[in-house]
Amino acid sequence: MNPFAFMRRLSTRVHLALGLSAIAVGVLLLASYLHLIPDAEALTRQHRASLAETIAITTSSMLDSAEPDQLADTLAFLRGRNDGLLSLGVRAESGQLLVDIHDHAANWSAPAGGVSTDAQIIVPVWRDNAPWGTVELRFTPQRAPGWRGHLQDPSM
CATH class of the missing domain: 3.30.450 (Beta-Lactamase)
Structure with a gap:
Protein backbone atom coordinates (compact mmCIF):
# COMPACT_ATOMS: atom_id res chain seq x y z
CA MET A 1 0.00 0.00 0.00
CA ASN A 2 1.29 3.42 -0.97
CA PRO A 3 1.64 5.72 2.08
CA PHE A 4 0.76 8.76 -0.05
CA ALA A 5 -2.40 7.29 -1.61
CA PHE A 6 -4.57 9.68 0.40
CA MET A 7 -3.05 12.59 -1.57
CA ARG A 8 -4.91 11.47 -4.68
CA ARG A 9 -8.23 12.04 -2.95
CA LEU A 10 -7.43 15.67 -2.06
CA SER A 11 -8.76 18.41 -4.30
CA THR A 12 -6.63 20.63 -6.52
CA ARG A 13 -7.19 23.55 -4.15
CA VAL A 14 -5.68 21.60 -1.27
CA HIS A 15 -2.67 20.64 -3.40
CA LEU A 16 -2.15 24.29 -4.40
CA ALA A 17 -2.52 25.47 -0.80
CA LEU A 18 0.00 22.90 0.45
CA GLY A 19 2.45 23.78 -2.32
CA LEU A 20 2.22 27.53 -1.72
CA SER A 21 2.57 27.02 2.03
CA ALA A 22 5.69 24.91 1.50
CA ILE A 23 7.19 27.60 -0.75
CA ALA A 24 6.42 30.34 1.80
CA VAL A 25 7.99 28.34 4.64
CA GLY A 26 11.03 27.59 2.48
CA VAL A 27 11.52 31.26 1.61
CA LEU A 28 11.23 32.28 5.28
CA LEU A 29 13.73 29.61 6.36
CA LEU A 30 16.16 30.68 3.63
CA ALA A 31 15.81 34.35 4.62
CA SER A 32 16.44 33.42 8.25
CA TYR A 33 19.48 31.32 7.32
CA LEU A 34 20.93 34.17 5.21
CA HIS A 35 20.31 36.62 8.10
CA LEU A 36 17.98 38.77 6.01
CA ILE A 37 15.53 38.88 8.91
CA PRO A 38 16.83 41.07 11.77
CA ASP A 39 17.63 39.17 14.95
Whole structure:
Protein backbone atom coordinates (compact mmCIF):
# COMPACT_ATOMS: atom_id res chain seq x y z
CA MET A 1 0.00 0.00 0.00
CA ASN A 2 1.29 3.42 -0.97
CA PRO A 3 1.64 5.72 2.08
CA PHE A 4 0.76 8.76 -0.05
CA ALA A 5 -2.40 7.29 -1.61
CA PHE A 6 -4.57 9.68 0.40
CA MET A 7 -3.05 12.59 -1.57
CA ARG A 8 -4.91 11.47 -4.68
CA ARG A 9 -8.23 12.04 -2.95
CA LEU A 10 -7.43 15.67 -2.06
CA SER A 11 -8.76 18.41 -4.30
CA THR A 12 -6.63 20.63 -6.52
CA ARG A 13 -7.19 23.55 -4.15
CA VAL A 14 -5.68 21.60 -1.27
CA HIS A 15 -2.67 20.64 -3.40
CA LEU A 16 -2.15 24.29 -4.40
CA ALA A 17 -2.52 25.47 -0.80
CA LEU A 18 0.00 22.90 0.45
CA GLY A 19 2.45 23.78 -2.32
CA LEU A 20 2.22 27.53 -1.72
CA SER A 21 2.57 27.02 2.03
CA ALA A 22 5.69 24.91 1.50
CA ILE A 23 7.19 27.60 -0.75
CA ALA A 24 6.42 30.34 1.80
CA VAL A 25 7.99 28.34 4.64
CA GLY A 26 11.03 27.59 2.48
CA VAL A 27 11.52 31.26 1.61
CA LEU A 28 11.23 32.28 5.28
CA LEU A 29 13.73 29.61 6.36
CA LEU A 30 16.16 30.68 3.63
CA ALA A 31 15.81 34.35 4.62
CA SER A 32 16.44 33.42 8.25
CA TYR A 33 19.48 31.32 7.32
CA LEU A 34 20.93 34.17 5.21
CA HIS A 35 20.31 36.62 8.10
CA LEU A 36 17.98 38.77 6.01
CA ILE A 37 15.53 38.88 8.91
CA PRO A 38 16.83 41.07 11.77
CA ASP A 39 17.63 39.17 14.95
CA ALA A 40 15.86 41.05 17.75
CA GLU A 41 17.73 39.13 20.46
CA ALA A 42 21.12 40.03 18.97
CA LEU A 43 20.11 43.69 18.82
CA THR A 44 19.01 43.55 22.45
CA ARG A 45 22.32 41.94 23.46
CA GLN A 46 24.25 44.69 21.63
CA HIS A 47 22.18 47.38 23.34
CA ARG A 48 22.74 45.81 26.75
CA ALA A 49 26.49 45.52 26.15
CA SER A 50 26.68 49.18 25.11
CA LEU A 51 24.67 50.23 28.15
CA ALA A 52 26.90 48.15 30.45
CA GLU A 53 30.05 49.72 28.97
CA THR A 54 28.59 53.21 29.34
CA ILE A 55 27.66 52.59 32.96
CA ALA A 56 31.12 51.15 33.69
CA ILE A 57 32.85 54.17 32.12
CA THR A 58 30.59 56.53 34.07
CA THR A 59 31.32 54.64 37.28
CA SER A 60 35.08 54.70 36.65
CA SER A 61 35.10 58.43 35.94
CA MET A 62 33.03 59.20 39.04
CA LEU A 63 35.35 57.10 41.18
CA ASP A 64 38.41 58.84 39.72
CA SER A 65 36.95 62.29 40.35
CA ALA A 66 36.06 61.37 43.94
CA GLU A 67 32.30 61.80 43.50
CA PRO A 68 30.97 58.59 45.05
CA ASP A 69 27.88 60.32 46.48
CA GLN A 70 26.64 61.26 43.03
CA LEU A 71 27.32 57.77 41.71
CA ALA A 72 24.25 56.20 43.35
CA ASP A 73 22.01 59.02 42.08
CA THR A 74 23.37 58.69 38.54
CA LEU A 75 22.99 54.91 38.50
CA ALA A 76 19.44 55.15 39.87
CA PHE A 77 18.61 57.62 37.09
CA LEU A 78 20.07 55.30 34.44
CA ARG A 79 18.12 52.36 35.85
CA GLY A 80 14.91 54.38 35.65
CA ARG A 81 15.57 55.25 32.00
CA ASN A 82 16.03 51.62 30.90
CA ASP A 83 12.96 49.43 31.33
CA GLY A 84 14.76 46.12 30.90
CA LEU A 85 17.34 46.95 33.58
CA LEU A 86 16.00 45.43 36.80
CA SER A 87 18.81 46.29 39.20
CA LEU A 88 22.46 47.21 39.32
CA GLY A 89 25.24 47.31 41.82
CA VAL A 90 28.84 48.38 42.18
CA ARG A 91 31.02 45.83 43.94
CA ALA A 92 34.55 46.50 45.18
CA GLU A 93 37.37 44.06 44.52
CA SER A 94 36.98 42.88 48.14
CA GLY A 95 33.45 41.67 47.36
CA GLN A 96 31.65 44.39 49.30
CA LEU A 97 28.60 45.82 47.51
CA LEU A 98 29.03 49.61 47.68
CA VAL A 99 26.07 50.75 45.56
CA ASP A 100 22.78 48.84 45.55
CA ILE A 101 20.14 50.09 43.12
CA HIS A 102 16.63 48.58 43.22
CA ASP A 103 17.35 45.79 45.72
CA HIS A 104 20.28 44.40 43.75
CA ALA A 105 21.83 42.43 46.63
CA ALA A 106 18.69 40.36 47.21
CA ASN A 107 18.18 39.47 43.55
CA TRP A 108 21.73 39.05 42.26
CA SER A 109 23.21 35.59 41.92
CA ALA A 110 26.69 35.55 40.46
CA PRO A 111 26.84 33.73 37.11
CA ALA A 112 28.82 30.49 37.02
CA GLY A 113 32.48 31.14 36.33
CA GLY A 114 31.97 34.90 36.40
CA VAL A 115 30.82 34.87 32.78
CA SER A 116 28.09 37.32 31.79
CA THR A 117 24.78 36.04 30.47
CA ASP A 118 22.00 37.79 28.57
CA ALA A 119 20.26 38.56 31.88
CA GLN A 120 23.28 39.32 34.11
CA ILE A 121 26.27 41.35 32.96
CA ILE A 122 29.49 41.91 34.89
CA VAL A 123 31.83 44.71 33.76
CA PRO A 124 35.20 45.40 35.40
CA VAL A 125 35.80 48.89 36.77
CA TRP A 126 39.22 50.51 37.00
CA ARG A 127 40.44 53.29 39.27
CA ASP A 128 43.81 54.98 38.82
CA ASN A 129 44.75 52.42 36.13
CA ALA A 130 44.23 49.49 38.51
CA PRO A 131 41.35 47.02 38.85
CA TRP A 132 38.97 48.38 41.45
CA GLY A 133 35.83 46.23 41.25
CA THR A 134 32.86 45.43 39.03
CA VAL A 135 29.55 46.86 37.91
CA GLU A 136 26.80 44.23 37.99
CA LEU A 137 23.69 44.69 35.85
CA ARG A 138 20.60 42.48 36.04
CA PHE A 139 18.19 42.57 33.09
CA THR A 140 14.92 40.86 32.32
CA PRO A 141 15.72 37.54 30.61
CA GLN A 142 15.19 37.55 26.86
CA ARG A 143 13.59 34.10 26.97
CA ALA A 144 12.07 31.85 29.57
CA PRO A 145 14.32 28.97 30.64
CA GLY A 146 13.87 25.51 29.15
CA TRP A 147 11.56 24.45 26.37
CA ARG A 148 9.31 27.48 26.84
CA GLY A 149 12.21 29.66 25.80
CA HIS A 150 12.56 27.77 22.54
CA LEU A 151 8.88 28.35 21.83
CA GLN A 152 9.42 32.09 22.33
CA ASP A 153 12.02 32.16 19.57
CA PRO A 154 10.63 34.35 16.76
CA SER A 155 11.97 31.97 14.11
CA MET A 156 9.83 29.13 15.45
